[in-house]
Amino acid sequence: MIDTVSISKRAYAAIMLHLKNAYPYEACGILLEDKKSGTVESISSMDNSAGEDLKRSHYLIDPIALYRLETEAESRGMTVAGFYHSHPDKEAILSREDKLNMIPGIFYMVVSTKRFGIGDIKGYIKDEPDGKVYSVAIWEA
Amino acid sequence: MNVYISATLRNFFGRNARLETDAKSIKDILNWLKDEYPEAEKVLFDENGKLRSFIRIYAGDENRSSEDKWEKALSEDSEVLLLPAIAGGAPENDSIIPEERRKAVAFDDKEIERFGRHLMLKDIGVKGQKRIKAARVVVAGAGALGSAVIQYLAAAGVGTIKVVDFDDVALENLQSQVIHTTRDLNRPKVASAKDIVRNINRGINFEAENTKLEADNIVDIIDGYDLVIDCTDNYKARYLINDAAYLCGIPVVFGAIYQFEGQVTIFNHNDGPCYRCAFPAPPPAGLVPTCAEGGAISPLPGIIGSIQANEALKLIIGIGDHLSGKILTVDSLYLRFKLLELKKEKECLLCGAHPSIKGVQDFDYEDFCGLKQPEEEIPIEGFTPEELAKRIENEDPMTIVDVREPHERAIQRFPNAIVIPIGQLARRMNELDPEQDTIFICKQGMRSILAINTLREAGYKGPMYNLKGGIDAMKDIMFSHEGAWL
Structure with missing residues (x-):
C-alpha cells in the first residue's frame, strides 16, 4: 500500500486556490496522476453537488461527471489517483461519513480551510472495505 | 452487455x-x-x-x-x-467531550465572573467553557511538567482532575516542580498538587492517586476519562500510558524534556499515530538519562507543560489545529521551535494493521524497557554503598572507575576514582587491571551497568562490580567529611 503521494507544485497550488476561494463552503476535486511518473500532475476542480443547504458541511462529486472526466483523462495518459476536499473551519481529519464513503486503496486529501487561508493538510488511505484508515504523507514534487 | x-x-x-x-x-x-x-x-x-x-x-x-x-x-x-459517489461531510464534533455531557453543565454567577475571559472569546464562549467543566482529565506525573499542566487545567476550570504520582517531594524537585514548596518536603506529590488545585478553585473535583503506574492498575486508573496528559519521566510509564489509552480509546497529550530541549505531541487521536508509531522500542536502559540524571533548565518544563495544557484545552473545546500527527520540538537554548510530521505506522504492534498487543497485561513492560536482566546474560554483581564504604575503609585493593561526564564531576568528585567517561571505555580498557576488582560508579547506578556490559562486550575479562544506586545513594554515608561538595 502506498504511504506517500507526490503532487506537482502547480497542481498543489491549484488545489489550494480552489479550496480557499470556495470558503466558507466545502469544495472538492479530482487528483490526476501521470501514469508514467506516478506524480499527481494536474487536478480537476469539481462542482460540489451536495446542494445549497448542505454545501457548508458536505460535498458530493456527481458520479456521471467523474465518469466523463476519467474517460477523458485516460485518453491523455492520466488516471485518477484520488480526491481532495475541504473542511471549512474544521480539522483536516476524516469524519464518520468521509470514512464510510472511502474507496479502499484510493488516496484522499483533506484540507482545513479558515477565514484567513489554509490550515492543516492531510492525506489518508483505507486498506480494506471495513478496514482501518492510515495517514499518507504528501510531497510537493 | x-x-x-x-x-x-x-x-x-x-x-x-x-x-x-x-x-x-x-x-x-x-x-x-x-x-x-x-x-x-x-x-x-x-x-x-x-x-x-x-x-x-x-x-x-x-x-x-x-x-x-x-x-x-x-x-x-x-x-x-x-x-x-465521492462524498463526505465535515467532522461532527471536534471536541472530545460528548454533547450530552456538555449540555448537562450549568454555571453559577461566580463561575460566569471567574471564567469571563474565556467566555468573551468567540472560539470558546459558553459552549467551550461548558466542555471544559464537563471534562475529566488524568495527569500522569506531578513533577515538573505536571506542575504547569495541573495549575493551568485547574485555572481554566477543568471539572475533574485526577493526578497520579507515587513519589514524595524531595529538595532537588523544587528547582522546577513549582507546585511543591519547601513546606511540602517529604509529603506525597499528589498532596501538594491537591492543595494547589484547592487554592485555585474549590469547585474542582480533584482525585489523588498516590500509586505507581503498573500494567495491572493503569486501565482502572484511566478508563472512563476523556484525556490523559503524560507528564512522566520514564519509558515504562510512557508505553503503559500509550497502550492503555489506545485500548481504552483515550487520546494522550505527551510532553517530555531533557536538559534544554522539549517535545510535545498528541497520540491516539482521530486515527492519528500512537507513541509506538513514533518510538517502536525504547533505547537500552541507562543510555538516555531521565531528568533526574540528565538535568533540565528550570523554566523549560513550564514552557512544555503549558503547551500540553493548551493542547488539552483545544481538544476539549474542539478548536484550532493541534499536534496529532505532528511533533513540536523546542530548543530553549537556541530558541528553535520545529514542527515535524509524525505518521501512523501500518506495522505498529499496537495500532497498525495486524496488532499483536491486545491488552496491557499481555505485554512485558519490564522486559521491553530493559528493566529486567535477561537470564542468559551474566548477572552484574554490585556493592551497596555500605559495602563499598567498608572496602574503602579497609583499604582493600581495587580500582574505582567514575563513568560520569566532566560537568557532573564538577559538582562532586569521588575520591581516588579514575575517570573514564562511558564513551571512551572500550578504547581505554587497557588502563584497567584485570587482576584487580574494578568498581564502576555513576550518579544513579544505571549507566555503570551499561559500562560493565560495554566492557564485557569489548572482551574485558577482569572482575567488575557496580555501585548500586550510584553516588546519590552513597553521598549520605561518606561525603559529609570529604569536603567534596562544591
Missing part, C-alpha cells in the same frame, strides 16, 4: 475498464460480478448484503442504484456504469 468500471474501482475487477456479460438486468450483472470477482463483493456490498452507500449504478444516464430498479430488463445496446 457492456459494463464500465470506474478507474477508482478497477483494482477489484482485475484492472479491467470494460467487461462483457450476457446478463440482462442489474441484478444479474451484480450476481455475475460477484462470481467472477469475489474480491469485489466486499467493496460493492456491506456485511448485510446492501449496496454500499458510495456505489452508484447507471444504465446510460439513468441512475439505477436503488434495489427496486435492479430487476428491470436492460436494452441490448445499453452500457451499464459502475461508479463511486
Whole structure:
C-alpha cells in the first residue's frame, strides 16, 4: 500500500486556490496522476453537488461527471489517483461519513480551510472495505 | 452487455475498464460480478448484503442504484456504469467531550465572573467553557511538567482532575516542580498538587492517586476519562500510558524534556499515530538519562507543560489545529521551535494493521524497557554503598572507575576514582587491571551497568562490580567529611 503521494507544485497550488476561494463552503476535486511518473500532475476542480443547504458541511462529486472526466483523462495518459476536499473551519481529519464513503486503496486529501487561508493538510488511505484508515504523507514534487 | 468500471474501482475487477456479460438486468450483472470477482463483493456490498452507500449504478444516464430498479430488463445496446459517489461531510464534533455531557453543565454567577475571559472569546464562549467543566482529565506525573499542566487545567476550570504520582517531594524537585514548596518536603506529590488545585478553585473535583503506574492498575486508573496528559519521566510509564489509552480509546497529550530541549505531541487521536508509531522500542536502559540524571533548565518544563495544557484545552473545546500527527520540538537554548510530521505506522504492534498487543497485561513492560536482566546474560554483581564504604575503609585493593561526564564531576568528585567517561571505555580498557576488582560508579547506578556490559562486550575479562544506586545513594554515608561538595 502506498504511504506517500507526490503532487506537482502547480497542481498543489491549484488545489489550494480552489479550496480557499470556495470558503466558507466545502469544495472538492479530482487528483490526476501521470501514469508514467506516478506524480499527481494536474487536478480537476469539481462542482460540489451536495446542494445549497448542505454545501457548508458536505460535498458530493456527481458520479456521471467523474465518469466523463476519467474517460477523458485516460485518453491523455492520466488516471485518477484520488480526491481532495475541504473542511471549512474544521480539522483536516476524516469524519464518520468521509470514512464510510472511502474507496479502499484510493488516496484522499483533506484540507482545513479558515477565514484567513489554509490550515492543516492531510492525506489518508483505507486498506480494506471495513478496514482501518492510515495517514499518507504528501510531497510537493 | 457492456459494463464500465470506474478507474477508482478497477483494482477489484482485475484492472479491467470494460467487461462483457450476457446478463440482462442489474441484478444479474451484480450476481455475475460477484462470481467472477469475489474480491469485489466486499467493496460493492456491506456485511448485510446492501449496496454500499458510495456505489452508484447507471444504465446510460439513468441512475439505477436503488434495489427496486435492479430487476428491470436492460436494452441490448445499453452500457451499464459502475461508479463511486465521492462524498463526505465535515467532522461532527471536534471536541472530545460528548454533547450530552456538555449540555448537562450549568454555571453559577461566580463561575460566569471567574471564567469571563474565556467566555468573551468567540472560539470558546459558553459552549467551550461548558466542555471544559464537563471534562475529566488524568495527569500522569506531578513533577515538573505536571506542575504547569495541573495549575493551568485547574485555572481554566477543568471539572475533574485526577493526578497520579507515587513519589514524595524531595529538595532537588523544587528547582522546577513549582507546585511543591519547601513546606511540602517529604509529603506525597499528589498532596501538594491537591492543595494547589484547592487554592485555585474549590469547585474542582480533584482525585489523588498516590500509586505507581503498573500494567495491572493503569486501565482502572484511566478508563472512563476523556484525556490523559503524560507528564512522566520514564519509558515504562510512557508505553503503559500509550497502550492503555489506545485500548481504552483515550487520546494522550505527551510532553517530555531533557536538559534544554522539549517535545510535545498528541497520540491516539482521530486515527492519528500512537507513541509506538513514533518510538517502536525504547533505547537500552541507562543510555538516555531521565531528568533526574540528565538535568533540565528550570523554566523549560513550564514552557512544555503549558503547551500540553493548551493542547488539552483545544481538544476539549474542539478548536484550532493541534499536534496529532505532528511533533513540536523546542530548543530553549537556541530558541528553535520545529514542527515535524509524525505518521501512523501500518506495522505498529499496537495500532497498525495486524496488532499483536491486545491488552496491557499481555505485554512485558519490564522486559521491553530493559528493566529486567535477561537470564542468559551474566548477572552484574554490585556493592551497596555500605559495602563499598567498608572496602574503602579497609583499604582493600581495587580500582574505582567514575563513568560520569566532566560537568557532573564538577559538582562532586569521588575520591581516588579514575575517570573514564562511558564513551571512551572500550578504547581505554587497557588502563584497567584485570587482576584487580574494578568498581564502576555513576550518579544513579544505571549507566555503570551499561559500562560493565560495554566492557564485557569489548572482551574485558577482569572482575567488575557496580555501585548500586550510584553516588546519590552513597553521598549520605561518606561525603559529609570529604569536603567534596562544591
